[in-house]
Amino acid sequence: MCILHTLFFLNKFVHLKTISRDMKKIILLLICIILVSCNTAAQEKKEKKEKKVYPVTKTKAEWKSTLTKEQYKVLREAGTERQWSSDYNSNHVEGVYVCAACETPLFKSEHKYESGSGWPSFDREIKGNVEFDVDYNLGYARTEEHCATCGGHLGHVFQDGPRETTGKRHCINGVALKFIPK
Numbered sequence: 192m193c194i195l196h197t198l199f200f201l202n203k204f205v206h207l208k209t210i211s212r213d214m215k216k217i218i219l220l221l222i223c224i225i226l227v228s229c230n231t232a233a234q235e236k237k238e239k240k241e242k243k244v245y246p247v248t249k250t251k252a253e254w255k256s257t258l259t260k261e262q263y264k265v266l267r268e269a270g271t272e273r274q275w276s277s278d279y280n281s282n283h284v285e286g287v288y289v290c291a292a293c294e295t296p297l298f299k300s301e302h303k304y305e306s307g308s309g310w311p312s313f314d315r316e317i318k319g320n321v322e323f324d325v326d327y328n329l330g331y332a333r334t335e336e337h338c339a340t341c342g343g344h345l346g347h348v349f350q351d352g353p354r355e356t357t358g359k360r361h362c363i364n365g366v367a368l369k370f371i372p373k
């Protein structure tokens with residue numbers, strides 16, 4: 192977000208011929224200060240998240256030995272599975288979706304819907320079992336969600352879900368889930 196804003200201002204102001212040299216210097220200095228403060232804030236937030244101790248905590252080596260390569264990439268490194276790659280996209284069986292890493296129940300089948308996005312989608316989570324954060328990995332703010340028990344990354348929440356229910360689309364990596372039929 193900060194970088195996009197900065198580029199916008201840079202483009203808008205620095206090339207204006209009407210601005211004096213001193214003014215340009217001040218603007219560039221301000222941009223530098225904003226960039227540094229944004230990076231510091233993002234770093235502090237990242238460190239704070241990494242320091243949080245979840246009820247289920249394992250070392251990198253332990254996670255690597257219990258998860259598949261793809262699960263590790265998504266759950267522990269906040270990766271994204273390939274679109275339409277999850278069999279859960281077309282799963283319409285009644286049951287509950289638990290965390291693939293620690294088996295905490297995260298989503299119910301009754302709240303799953305066809306979003307057409309290519310990732311399993313739900314209009315709500317099982318309250319208390321999922322935590323939310325903001326990430327800027329794509330240069331803009333997105334609501335990231337992760338398992339409240341092990342901290343495993345699940346996906347993101349968007350505001351284009353079904354209007355007749357919550358209006359939210361929990362866009363979840365199928366590989367981060369395990370389905371338990373009713």
Ligand code: FE
Nearest residue numbers: 290293338341
């Ligand atoms: Fe978990």
